[in-house]
Amino acid sequence: MQDILTVLSALMPEYEEELIQRLDLLRLLSQQNKRLGRRHLAELLHTTERPLRTILQALKATGIVDINSRGVMLTERGLEVLNHAEYLTYEAQRRxxxxxxxxxxxxxxxxxxxxxxxxxxxxxxxxxxxxxxxxxxxxxxxxxxxxxxxxxxxxxxxxxxxxxxxxxxxxxxxxxxxxxxxxxxxxxxxxxxxxxxxxxxxxxxxxxxxxxxxxxxxxxxxxxxxxxxxxxxxxxxxxxxxxxxxxxxxxxxxxxxxxxxxxxxxxxxxxxxxxxxxxxxxxxxxxxxxxxxxxxxxxxxxxxxxxxxxxxxxxxxxxxxxxxxxxxxxxxxxxxxxxxxxxxxxxxxx
Incomplete structure (x- = not known):
């Protein structure tokens, strides 16, 4: 992941921290494999609900997460995106x-x-x-x-x-x-x-x-x-x-x-x-x-x-x-x- 983040830092330094936050969020949803409320998610990610809400809405718009009254859950597309990101991370670490x-x-x-x-x-x-x-x-x-x-x-x-x-x-x-x-x-x-x-x-x-x-x-x-x-x-x-x-x-x-x-x-x-x-x-x-x-x-x-x-x-x-x-x-x-x-x-x- 270090190689990928180096490129992104040079091109879009303002997005580096948010990218890491989004990957951490997807990993957490994948591990839990169930719907989680925003407040609980914020606690697990050591953040607050307000910035998390913004991220979740962006991910919902691209079909990566599903949100309803019972909480947030990773979609099949979200799992595919996470798996691809993990593979790129793995290869970048190994190189x-x-x-x-x-x-x-x-x-x-x-x-x-x-x-x-x-x-x-x-x-x-x-x-x-x-x-x-x-x-x-x-x-x-x-x-x-x-x-x-x-x-x-x-x-x-x-x-x-x-x-x-x-x-x-x-x-x-x-x-x-x-x-x-x-x-x-x-x-x-x-x-x-x-x-x-x-x-x-x-x-x-x-x-x-x-x-x-x-x-x-x-x-x-x-x-x-x-x-x-x-x-x-x-x-x-x-x-x-x-x-x-x-x-x-x-x-x-x-x-x-x-x-x-x-x-x-x-x-x-x-x-x-x-x-x-x-x-x-x-x-x-x-x-x-x-x-x-x-x-x-x-x-x-x-x-x-x-x-x-x-x-x-x-x-x-x-x-x-x-x-x-x-x-x-x-x-x-x-x-x-x-x-x-x-x-x-x-x-x-x-």
Whole structure:
């Protein structure tokens, strides 16, 4: 969007702010997918009713919104306009990073990647852009009329769900399924909660899985005898797509409540990252495998589309190692700070 706004700023600087306001309005109406009153809209957009009324009347005149006594709603034409604007935004954001993306693919030995801008942007905007980039990958590569998307937990996937839209479920049924039980971490970043958030953002369905993850082998085997639990986990292992993130060893050791001897072991062995209960070092060698209920690392080999979403320079070592360890990694969605750290001067980001 920066390229587009640069042109508009030069030609019509007085309209730049209003253009941003209109796009924010359309995004909000698309996400809500219901009629909203002007006062409520003004509150959500942090503006007042008077300027909002002027914008709404202009959009109504072009058939982008429908207004009646019950409130404002996005029309089909409005959704088409928004989708086209989002595509232009997405392409404009990507253009400066084409060379860096090629460098990152070569450095990690992966087939595809997308870098989104992050310098000078607040965290919420970065994650929203990563969500939009992830959605573009899914739109271009998920063609089934009924698509199952497996999701891991974690803060990153929780945040990117705000960049998803109803486009993903247009003309098809999309179902999100969790890949594991819950950690002792906050509920919002657990796998089943992330699936619920993504389903709500896209208008899709989700299958909940209410069970702990960090349990002993005997208990887990007992739980897997329960048909409803076994069915959900099996559905995740045979999904059309997997969305996952990778954590740093230090953070995940704390989140998984490793005992002192286990923490000492991963420290001594030089662990840099963790995924699917597996801690690994810089060479992508397994340091410690933590027993867990749900999808295992080796299951990735059987999933047609594996997409990894990672942000932050602190995860650079983890993603470099994971690229060596993972049996499959089709797409990497990352921010420019992580890309720059991974490349470390091999390809300059300009």
């Amino acid at each position: 400066p990073f084409y060379q860096a993306e090629q460098g990152l693919r070569d450095r990690l030995g992966i087939p595809n990647c997308v870098i989104v801008p992050s310098k000078g942007l607040d965290e919420a905007r970065v994650f929203e852009a990563m969500g939009q980039a992830t959605e573009e990958v899914l739109l271009n590569h998920l063609h089934a009329a009924k698509a199952v998307i497996a999701v891991t937990g974690g803060a990153t996937l929780s945040h990117i769900s705000h960049g998803f839209s109803k486009r993903l479920s247009e003309g098809r049924q999309v179902t999100f399924v969790p890949t594991r039980g819950g950690l002792s971490a906050s509920v919002e970043i657990q796998s089943t909660s992330v699936g619920s958030m993504m389903a709500q953002a896209t208008g899709g369905d989700y299958v909940p899985l209410y069970m702990p993850e960090n349990i002993d082998l005997a208990t887990s085997e007992k739980l897997l005898e329960e048909p409803s639990i076994a069915q959900v986990l099996d559905q995740g292992k045979h999904a059309d797509c997997l969305l996952l993130s990778v954590g740093t060893a230090e953070v995940m050791a704390e989140r998984r409540n490793l005992n002192p001897s286990q923490q000492a072991e991963i420290c001594e062995q030089g662990a840099v990252g963790e995924a699917f209960g597996t801690f690994f070092d810089k060479q992508g060698q397994v340091v410690l495998k933590y027993p867990r209920v749900g999808m295992q690392l080796e299951d990735l080999a059987n999933i047609p589309l594996v997409t990894t979403i990672v942000a932050g320079s602190d995860k650079a070592e983890a993603i470099k190692a994971f690229a060596q360890l993972s049996p499959r990694l089709d797409w990497l969605i990352c921010d420019e700070s992580l890309a720059e750290t991974v490349l470390n001067g091999v390809t300059l980001l300009k």
